[in-house]
Amino acid sequence: xxxxxxxxxxxxxxxxxxxxxxxxxxxxxxxxxxxxxxxxxxxxxxxxxxxxxxxxxxxxxxxxxxxxxxxxxxxxxxxxxxxxxxxxxxxxxxxxxxxxxxxxxxxxxxxxxxxxxxxxxxxxxxxxxxxxxxxxxxxxxxxxxxxxxxxxxxxxxxxxxxxxxxxxxxxxxxxxxxxxxxxxxxxxxxxxxxxxxxxxxxxxxxxxxxxxxxxxxxxxxxxxxxxxxxxxxxxxxxxxxxxxxxxxxxxxxxxxxxxxxxxxxxxxxxxxxxxxxxxxxxxxxxxxxxxxxxxxxxxxxxxxxxxxxxxxxxxxxxxxxxxxxxxx
Amino acid sequence: xxxxxxxxxxxxxxxxxxxxxxxxxxxxxxxxxxxxxxxxxxxxxxxxxxxxxxxxxxxxxxxxxxxxxxxxxxxxxxxxxxxxxxxxxxxxxxxxxxxxxxxxxxxxxxxxxxxxxxxxxxxxxxxxxxxxxxxxxxxxxxxxxxxxxxxxxxxxxxxxxxxxxxxxxxxxxxxxxxxxxxxxxxxxxxxxxxxxxxxxxxxxxxxxxxxxxxxxxxxxxxxxxxxxxxxxxxxxxxxxxxxxxxxxxxxxxxxxxxxxxxxxxxxxxxxxxxxxxxxxxxxxxxxxxxxxxxxxxxxxxxxxxxxxxxxxxxxxxxxxxxxxxxxxxxxxxxxxxxxxxxxxxxxxxxxxxxxxxxxxxxxxxxxxxxxxxxxxxxxxxxxxxxxxxxxx
Numbered sequence: 044x045x046x047x048x049x050x051x052x053x054x055x056x057x058x059x060x061x062x063x064x065x066x067x068x069x070x071x072x073x074x075x076x077x078x079x080x081x082x083x084x085x086x087x088x089x090x091x092x093x094x095x096x097x098x099x100x101x102x103x104x105x106x107x108x109x110x111x112x113x114x115x116x117x118x119x120x121x122x123x124x125x126x127x128x129x130x131x132x133x134x135x136x137x138x139x140x141x142x143x144x145x146x147x148x149x150x151x152x153x154x155x156x157x158x159x160x161x162x163x164x165x166x167x168x169x170x171x172x173x174x175x176x177x178x179x180x181x182x183x184x185x186x187x188x189x190x191x192x193x194x195x196x197x198x199x200x201x202x203x204x205x206x207x208x209x210x211x212x213x214x215x216x217x218x219x220x221x222x223x224x225x226x227x228x229x230x231x232x233x234x235x236x237x238x239x240x241x242x243x244x245x246x247x248x249x250x251x252x253x254x255x256x257x258x259x260x261x262x263x264x265x266x267x268x269x270x271x272x273x274x275x276x277x278x279x280x281x282x283x284x285x286x287x288x289x290x291x292x293x294x295x296x297x298x299x300x301x302x303x304x305x306x307x308x309x310x311x312x313x314x315x316x317x318x319x320x321x322x323x324x325x326x327x328x329x330x331x332x333x334x335x336x337x338x339x340x341x342x343x344x345x346x347x348x349x350x351x352x353x354x355x356x357x358x359x360x361x362x363x364x365x366x367x368x369x370x371x
Numbered sequence: 372x373x374x375x376x377x378x379x380x381x382x383x384x385x386x387x388x389x390x391x392x393x394x395x396x397x398x399x400x401x402x403x404x405x406x407x408x409x410x411x412x413x414x415x416x417x418x419x420x421x422x423x424x425x426x427x428x429x430x431x432x433x434x435x436x437x438x439x440x441x442x443x444x445x446x447x448x449x450x451x452x453x454x455x456x457x458x459x460x461x462x463x464x465x466x467x468x469x470x471x472x473x474x475x476x477x478x479x480x481x482x483x484x485x486x487x488x489x490x491x492x493x494x495x496x497x498x499x500x501x502x503x504x505x506x507x508x509x510x511x512x513x514x515x516x517x518x519x520x521x522x523x524x525x526x527x528x529x530x531x532x533x534x535x536x537x538x539x540x541x542x543x544x545x546x547x548x549x550x551x552x553x554x555x556x557x558x559x560x561x562x563x564x565x566x567x568x569x570x571x572x573x574x575x576x577x578x579x580x581x582x583x584x585x586x587x588x589x590x591x592x593x594x595x596x597x598x599x600x601x602x603x604x605x606x607x608x609x610x611x612x613x614x615x616x617x618x619x620x621x622x623x624x625x626x627x628x629x630x631x632x633x634x635x636x637x638x639x640x641x642x643x644x645x646x647x648x649x650x651x652x653x654x655x656x657x658x659x660x661x662x663x664x665x666x667x668x669x670x671x672x673x674x675x676x677x678x679x680x681x682x683x684x685x686x687x688x689x690x691x692x693x694x695x696x697x698x699x700x701x702x703x704x705x706x707x708x709x710x711x712x713x714x715x716x717x718x719x720x721x722x723x724x725x726x727x728x729x730x731x732x733x734x735x736x737x738x739x740x741x742x743x744x745x746x747x748x749x750x751x752x753x754x755x756x757x758x759x760x761x762x763x
Contacts, residue, residue, distance in 0.1 A: 077519050135717055147413050147518050148720050151665070154658055155716035162710035169702035283527050290523070328538045335531040342520055343512065 045316060051201050055270035057308025058204045059085075062211065062263035063281070064288035064300040066256035070128075071294050072232045073252040075146065076136055079153040081260055081285055082278030083160035084124050084131070088261020089273050090164055090171075091123030092116040093184060098174055117207065120265040121258040128257020131156050132250060157279050164275035182275070186268040200269035207262055212301065215255070219297075228252065280331075284311060287334030291341050293348020302349055307337050383691035384684060387570045391642060392687060394577035395635050397679040400660040401584050401672060402631035407661075408669035408730075409597065410624045411604030413518045416509065416525030418656035420502045420629035422532050422648075424636025427498035429542060429646035432490050432553040433464040436476040439486060448475045465543045473644075476551035484556035491553045494637050502633025505532075506625035513625060514618045529653055537648035547647035554641050573642035580638060584631055588672045592733045600624060601670075654709065659686070662716050668726025677727055685711060 067081045078084075100112045135152050144152070168181035189200035219225040231238035231248045239245050267273060267281075288307040292299025311333040319326030345352050375385035383389050399421065406412045438461070445459040452459075452468040464472050480487035505528075512524045536542050552558065557572035564571050591597045599620065602610045607617045636656075640646060659682060667678025689696070689708050696704035719726065734741060 077523060139717075139720055142721065142724075144720060144724065147522070148724060150519050150522060151661065152717050152720050154661075155713040155720075158654065158658065158709040158713035158716070160713075162706045162708070162713065165706040165709075166702040169706070173701065283530050286523050286527070290520075329534060331534045332531040335527040338524055338527050339512065342516055342524060346516075346520070 045313065049316065050313065051198055052270060053309065053312035054201060055204050055266070056312055057305055058208045059263045059267045059270060060281070060284055060288050060308040061301050061304030062208055062259055062266065063285040064292065064304040065212065065215070065297055066259040066263070067285055068289045068292060068294055068297055068300040069252050069259075070256040071289065072297075073228070074132070074136065074140075074249050076149045076153060077286070077294075078131075078256070079150065079279075079282060080131060080157035080160055081256070082280070082282030083157050083164070083275075084127050084257050084260035084278070085264035085267060085281075086164055086273070086275055086278035087127040087160065087257075087264065088120035088124035089264030089268055089278075090167060090275070091119040091261065092265045092268065093181065093273075094171065095119045096186075097181075097184075098171065113203075117262060117265050120261040122261070124261020124264065125254045125258035127160070128253040128255075128260065129250065131257070132253035136253075137246075137249075157282075161276055161279055168275050183272045184268070185270075185272045189269055204266045204269055207266060211259055211262060215259075215297070224251070283331070284308070284334040287337040287341075291337050291348055293350040296348070296350040299348050299350035306349070307334055310337070380692060380695075381688070383687050386687075386691075387567070387574050389684060389687045391570070391574050391577055393680050393683045394574070394581045395639050395642075396660065396663060396683045397581045397676050398577070398584050398635040398638075399632050399656065400663045400667075400675050400679045401581075401588050402628040402635070403660045403664050404669065404672065404675045405588060405591070405600075405631070406624055406628040408664055408671075408675070409592065409600045409604060410621065411518075412513050412621060412625060413522045414509070414525055414625070414628070415522040415653075415657055415661075416527075416529035417632055417660055418651055418653050419505055419509075419525065419529035419532050420632035421636035421639075421656040422529065422536060422651045423501040423505050423629075424498035424633030424638075425640050425646060425651055426536060426542065427501050427633065428494055428553075428637035428640030429548050429550050431494040431497050432480075432551045433473065433476065433548065434461055435490055435493055436479065436551055437461050437464055437472065439490075440476065440479060444475050444479050448472055451475070465541050465548060469543060469546075470549045473549040473551045477555060480552055480555035481559065484559055487553060487555040491556065491641075494553055494641070495634055498633040498637035499630040502630040502636075503626040505633075506627070506629030507622060509629065510618070510622040510625045513621050526653060526657070529657065533648055533651060542646060542648070545648075547645060550640055550644045550646055552641075552644055569642075569644075573638070576641065577635075577638055580634065585672060585676065592672065593735050597733065654712075658712065658716075662712055662719075665719050665724075665726060666715060668728040668730060670730030671726065671728045674726050674728030674730075682712075682715070 063081060063085060066084075067078055070076060070078050070081075095116045096112055131153070135156055136149060139149055139152055171181040186200065189198065189203060192199040194202055217225075219229055227238065227243040228248045228251065230241070231243050231245045235245050238248075264273075264278065267277065271277070284307060288304040289300050290303070291306055292301070292303030311330045315326040315330045315333060341348060375382065378385070399417065402420075403414060403417055406414045437459075442456070446456055448454075448463070448468070448471055449456045449459050451471045452463070454463075454468075463469075480490065509525055509528070513521055516524060538544060542548060552569065554569065554572045554576065557575065558568045561568040561571040561575075591600075599610070599615060602613075603615070603617050603620050610617050610620075636651070660679075663678035663682045664675055665678070666682060667676065668674030686708060689704060689711070693704045696707070736744075
């Protein structure tokens with residue numbers, strides 16, 4: 044059956060998925076690019092955190108305590124991810140867009156960015172290994188101390204993970220609904236040409252969306268270190284699940300990305316375990332196939348995602364059909 | 372050959388291994404060109420078909436071989452593995468005794484070239500059928516989804532297949548398999564080369580395959596069917612208005628392309644004689660072929676060959692000069708491999724999106740011959756734009 048540790052790990056994984064899906068959806072909404080490098084942006088953040096923790100503070104990750112190192116670590120994660128996101132937009136996507144590249148070309152270029160980031164991070168990890176005197180590693184690391192430490196019955200990592208997630212989502216919500224810039228951003232998502240005519244700097248909006256998406260991905264990379272062992276390539280493995288979460292949410296709604304993230308994440312972890320126990324097969328080994336099933340089913344059945352379905356109408360239609368067959 | 376391959380830096384260009392890689396990538400990239408370059412289906416799940424082919428390449432020579440294996444060889448396996456003869460069953464192939472089984476099967480194939488040739492043919496056919504099946508399955512989303520969604524779906528499908536076969540018991544699970552040599556019949560022909568015989572026979576097979584696929588693709592682009600594929604790519608609404616069933620054309624294209632890629636996957640296993648699922652990742656078998664196609668020129672078969680040659684060589688050059696590079700850099704030089712791939716993809720998209728050899732109009736016959744034929748059948752003289760300007 045489900046052990047508390049398994050549930051905690053599932054939630055830790057799902058929270059990072061939600062965080063990543065929100066960023067992926069944000070850049071898709073503003074610039075219409077499906078960013079395959081999103082997972083690797085998270086790893087940029089994770090390695091920024093690792094650099095601070097293991098090299099600058101010189102602490103062993105197991106004894107890494109809450110406080111200044113962790114706060115600065117996550118700040119570095121945000122900044123690292125944001126910088127990488129901004130550079131991806133400024134150096135690759137904007138020039139390509141101005142040269143009239145097709146949507147497919149833009150998508151392929153993000154695959155290229157992903158590969159470059161994987162290579163650069165691996166090189167960085169090789170160099171770090173030599174610089175890190177305490178642990179002597181730069182691969183397969185995780186912030187395990189936070190998962191072991193308990194606060195009010197739950198692990199500290201889980202509290203932090205929820206705290207960072209809720210805090211970021213709240214900040215994003217306030218930015219988009221309560222500030223002039225946020226409203227301009229929503230306007231340019233809705234209709235870029237019209238927003239431009241009304242004096243919105245659409246290019247600035249796009250840049251900010253890439254900074255925010257990169258920053259959120261960076262934080263997610265840090266959070267991922269609570270959930271699993273990290274390598275430079277971890278992000279590009281997880282990116283399939285992130286796409287699944289965004290697609291289930293419809294790829295055009297941030298709230299949808301949150302819902303999609305929880306649906307996909309919890310299905311991949313908890314549902315596979317429960318169903319596997321029920322039918323007596325170890326399905327957990329196949330859990331990474333779950334996002335694929337979600338992608339295919341969503342795109343073929345409800346391509347607009349969960350947020351695109353008119354729930355009231357479909358439910359009443361279903362109810363009508365059920366009562367009709369009942370009468371027969 | 373041996374002397375040339377000892378040249379520093381570029382010696383790898385003279386090794387047969389490099390040419391095997393060029394050949395296998397040429398086949399896979401040509402199959403991608405059929406789908407993405409000519410017909411405009413962005414198949415980001417090329418590795419899915421390659422995996423299916425590799426599965427055929429890893430299972431057919433083992434399981435079919437065990438079915439055909441005479442008792443005397445089975446007794447040999449039993450004695451090596453310390454089992455009773457009746458315990459030598461099909462399940463033994465993907466067990467701890469995998470390498471003993473594979474060794475014995477290879478011996479059997481070597482002494483019975485006819486059997487090994489039949490197994491080889493069965494493997495190729497099985498790979499093509501499996502490939503065509505996944506191609507047909509991919510046609511379902513391809514008929515319904517926008518190109519970026521389709522790309523995500525097919526990419527995810529490939530990843531899922533990788534996970535499933537990585538955990539599949541009959542494929543040896545995470546341990547992988549040692550595969551018996553289905554090319555033993557050809558190795559005998561090249562027996563005079565000694566230890567290089569297997570390399571030579573693999574190279575011969577891949578060269579034959581690449582030549583066949585290239586000839587097929589060239590005939591295709593010159594035929595009405597090739598022009599139809601380009602028509603579907605450029606404007607499928609117009610093609611449909613002319614009475615063409617675009618869904619069916621996409622289905623056929625995906626089946627054909629995936630079957631070709633799957634055969635390449637099977638041939639790759641015949642060379643390496645080992646299966647481990649993680650080899651068939653998206654970077655090696657989807658992104659590299661895409662980069663080769665974009666670099667060479669999507670839609671142009673010769674360009675695709677050029678792209679495959681350049682990038683396969685670049686990759687082998689890094690691997691070959693790894694130790695040399697490692698002296699100058701404080702990291703493992705293999706990480707240059709993804710960086711170079713990524714930079715090439717982005718640079719080509721920015722600087723020369725049409726590729727080194729852009730797609731050209733293909734004529735069914737040489738142009739002069741066409742012109743003469745047109746004249747013979749009473750067509751009016753073609754007025755060239757410059758002449759027309761002079762007349763005005």
